Amino acid sequence: MIIHAHYDYIISGSGCAGLSLLMRMMEHSFFDDKKILVIDKAEKNSNDRTWCFWEKGDGLFEPLVHHYWNEVNFYADHYSNLLSLKPYRYKMIRGIDFYRYVQEQAKQKSNIHFLYEPVTATGTKDDMAYLQTATGFYTADYVFNSILFVQPVISSGEYMLLQHFKGWLIETENPVFDPSQATFMDFRVAQDAGTTFMYVLPVSSTSALVEYTLFTEQLLPAEKYIAELQSYLKKFLGIERYNIIHEEFGIIPMTNHRFPGAEGRVIHMGIAGGQAKGSSGYAFQFIQKKTTSIVEHLVKGRFPLQHEGWVARKFRLYDSVLLNVLHHRKLNGDAIFAAIFQRNSPERVLRFLDNESSLWDDLQIMNSVPTRIFLKAAMQELFR
Incomplete structure (x- = not known):
């Protein structure tokens, strides 16, 4: 039996984009009486990623900032320096903290409902947005989708690089890090595959997230990421003894491909909406701008997609x-x-x-x- 239900808004995907939009909706009284459905294939309950971004002052997710840095190191064969970021701060938010925080806020709202089931389709029919799963057909004024159902087809004149990275959160026996300084980019590693650098993000004198990052068209063999992390820790940080507390791996498209902003009443967000900056892969703050704009437009009774100026x-x-x-x-x-x-x-x-x-x-x-x-x-x- 197929379930049929109607909501004011459906959020398809409960990652950074979906939960950022939900959080901004919960912050505004306009949405207090709106029925909102959040749907994803599974609950976000693991520390699957870390977001780092720079920001002036305090943002909406300031309570979640795990650590921040006012100064960062930049290293390259051509130029190296310790850089003051003022008036910005470089901030770190852990995925698990983000998910739990928004989910706990949502549990206090009787108008917000979560459903964990794979989304099979979204679209617009009879001037109404819809979302399908194997067991349900749901309609809404708008569906806000952050699920990339198919990989984009890159046409002539478009480029697609992959920002791929493997990170280790390590702990050392002795204090070796300065938690007041991060390494924003360290290009002193081999550049054979393409643009390649390391992040070092210390959260204490004995703990840091060390991340090996590349901008290339192809991924590397799994053992290559491990070898490069081991080599960097030994050669540049002088660290041979450490415990790996957490690992993460990610792939972000860096492309000038034009992702659709909307298809009828389905509004795309996140990677699916082109919020990852083509030349850097940074997405967190662009997602915040997008979701802020969506909420502002909905409150004013406007179509929730800002035209590109x-x-x-x-x-x-x-x-x-x-x-x-x-x-x-x-x-x-x-x-x-x-x-x-x-x-x-x-x-x-x-x-x-x-x-x-x-x-x-x-x-x-x-x-x-x-x-x-x-x-x-x-x-x-x-x-x-």
């Missing part, structure tokens, strides 16, 4: 240019990021990576990298 198109072009350079190996990524951080303040670089920089900021960033290489790539992308 010239600023968004400008940054989409910038992303395409960098992807062009990296894809065709016109310049190594370590040289690009070293030049940008060497010739600009961290605040300007972070504004640029957040898609919040001014035209003057943009010009200064552009002036940091080899004009001949990037101008040619820009012309190719403009006239493609």
Whole structure:
């Protein structure tokens, strides 16, 4: 027997995007009398990932910040420095803390319901959004979907790099870390496969998340990630004895592919909505902007999708240019990021990576990298 039920809003996927939207809905009284269904194949109850992002002041999820850093190290053969991020702070939120926090808040709301079953389809019919599972057919004014049902087909003129990473949370017997400083990017590792760097995120003097990250088209054999982490710990941090407390592995698309913002009354979010920045893979803060906009539009009775303006198109072009350079190996990524951080303040670089920089900021960033290489790539992308 197929269950039929109607809700005001359905959130399809209970990861970062889905639960961020739910949290913002719970913060606004407009949604107190709205029936909301959150559906995913399984409850999020494990520490499957760690989100790191920079932010000014306190954000909505400030109670969940596991650790933060005001200073970060940048290392490359071309340039190294300890960078002050003020007025930003680099923050870490653990997946398990995020999931539990939002789920506990939702349990206090009688209008919010969770269902754990694989979603088989979403769509729009008779001016109503719908979602299907094996046992149910659910309708709503809108479905907010963050499930990527199929991988995007990359067409001519589009690029697809993968940001893939393996991280170890390690503990050492003796104090070896400075928890007031993170390593934001360490490019001193081999660059043979493509843009490759390490993160080191200390949360105490004896504990840190160490992450091996690459921007490439292909994944590596599983043993390669392990070997590189072991080598880095020994060679650059002088650590040979440690316990691995937690492991994580992730893949984020870095692409200029145009993900659909909406299909009828199905609004896409997260990776499925193109919230991962094409040139960096950062997604957490872009998801927060997207979900904030959705809530603002719903409260005002508007269609919950903001049209792409010239600023968004400008940054989409910038992303395409960098992807062009990296894809065709016109310049190594370590040289690009070293030049940008060497010739600009961290605040300007972070504004640029957040898609919040001014035209003057943009010009200064552009002036940091080899004009001949990037101008040619820009012309190719403009006239493609």
